[in-house]
Amino acid sequence: MQEPILSIRGLTKTYKNGPRALDSVDLDIRRGEIFALLGPNGAGKTTLIGAVCGLVRPTGGTIHAFGHDLSRDWRSARARIGLVPQELSTDMFETVRRAVTYSQGLFGKPRDPARIDEILRSLSLWDKRDSQIRALSGGMKRRVLIAKALAHDPELLFLDEPTAGVDVELRKDMWQQIAALKERGVTIILTTHYIEEAEEMADRVGIIRGGRILMVDEKRAMMERLGTTEAVIDLAAPLSDIPPAIAAFPVETSTDGLRLIYRGGNGQGGGRAQVAQLTQALTRAGIGYTSIDIHDSSLEDIFVGLLGEKEAA
Ligand SMILES: Nc1ncnc2c1ncn2[C@@H]1O[C@H](COP(=O)(O)OP(=O)(O)O)[C@@H](O)[C@H]1O
Ligand SMILES: [Mg+2]
Missing domain, CATH: 3.30.70 (Alpha-Beta Plaits)
Structure with missing residues (x-):
């Protein structure tokens, strides 16, 4: 079998004065799949993503991405990973195009304005390219987050609760965008507490609760076996x-x-x-x-x- 694009072993995170957010998590992600990490609030989903993306320092365990040990060789792996965060933390006064252009340069990639245009068009942000982010609707702000995450053409993309709080129409639209990314060969890990989202999108599903992965399986097999x-x-x-x-x-x-x-x-x-x-x-x-x-x-x-x-x- 092909080497996993992401391989996590014994990953543990205990926050200072806080709970054990991750408890010895093992997880392998296959190249090209959509993997849904499904779990209730507080399960440890965002912490897991943070550990892979360098925002959370693990208490124990190892993470390999693209064969690199992240604790030793973080930058080269991080350059190939995109993150659509749960919360909007972008500079609200920036214009859409400038924000996305800035993200493109973050991991040492040369500027490529044509690629930025392409991304803005594909996410229907073209008409808003010169608008300040604060002037956009909630749905449009989410698209900006996706555009920023795609600006350096990541091979592995995390989407942390991509459709939390968005209306049904935008959710469907988001699902189409995610499916299109998969078509282009991007490996996708999304977290969600919407079962419907995992059922609709995922090739495989991992169920997480209290910092532990309870089960990982092909979505179909899970439904057949346990249904x-x-x-x-x-x-x-x-x-x-x-x-x-x-x-x-x-x-x-x-x-x-x-x-x-x-x-x-x-x-x-x-x-x-x-x-x-x-x-x-x-x-x-x-x-x-x-x-x-x-x-x-x-x-x-x-x-x-x-x-x-x-x-x-
Ligand atoms: N920065 C932090 N400091 C202390 N505790 C935290 C911090 N971030 C998350 N937690 C706690 O860790 C647990 C997992 O949180 P999180 O990873 O955000 O879960 P999820 O994304 O699944 O909702 C929760 O109990 C949460 O309160
Ligand atoms: Mg979360």
Whole structure:
């Protein structure tokens, strides 16, 4: 397998007088993928990004990017990394073009005004190129942050909560921009506490909580492996007792006996196959039904279930 573009081992961060924000994190990022780091507020997402981008000094562990050990050889690796921060920290009185031009030079890259123009156009910032940043809408300010992060043509791009607080339309637009970057070969790590965002964008998902990575997997595999199927079956007549042939399935009845609720089946559509068997068993048992509503769990259900489980442990 190809060497990971980013390789993190045993990464720990304890803030002064603060909590352990990262607790022995191991993570490998593959070249060209979109990786979503999904976790609630305070999970350690921004700290993790900060450690890779040189904004947070790790308490322990190692980070290799592009084969360079960041603790020894930071600058050459950092020049190939872009960061779209969670918070807007840009000089508000600067114009868009000047701010982006400044970012281009930060890591020793020669000036390339044509490239700046291209970036501004691709992010629909061209008309605003001479506006002061403070005069822009929230959505436009976010685009400026992306333009600044792209100005030195990074191969690895971090987006820290790229769509927190933006409206639905801009979120969709942002997702398109991110997909376009991936098409161009940029490796993307985004953090989010929106499950929908991970479900929509990511090739792989890492779930983080309390500074620990709970799980990393292909998004599809995660959904298949941990996903469950729920089927609500409306019965033609109330059922007082569940016959043994039906009780063999993971089912329960509603209190009025008019509904049979199935929950089960992990992975590979197993739940749906079992629901089909269940309906055959109902027919054999002479139990009539009027409708079936089947629903497969989403990443959201998995996420909530996983965090709940850890909470209880
Ligand atoms: N500069 C800091 N000093 C002290 N504690 C911090 C600092 N930055 C973050 N923390 C704490 O570290 C934990 C992780 O924070 P953070 O990485 O920002 O999480 P996330 O980005 O997932 O919301 C939180 O408990 C937060 O309060
Ligand atoms: Mg954060």
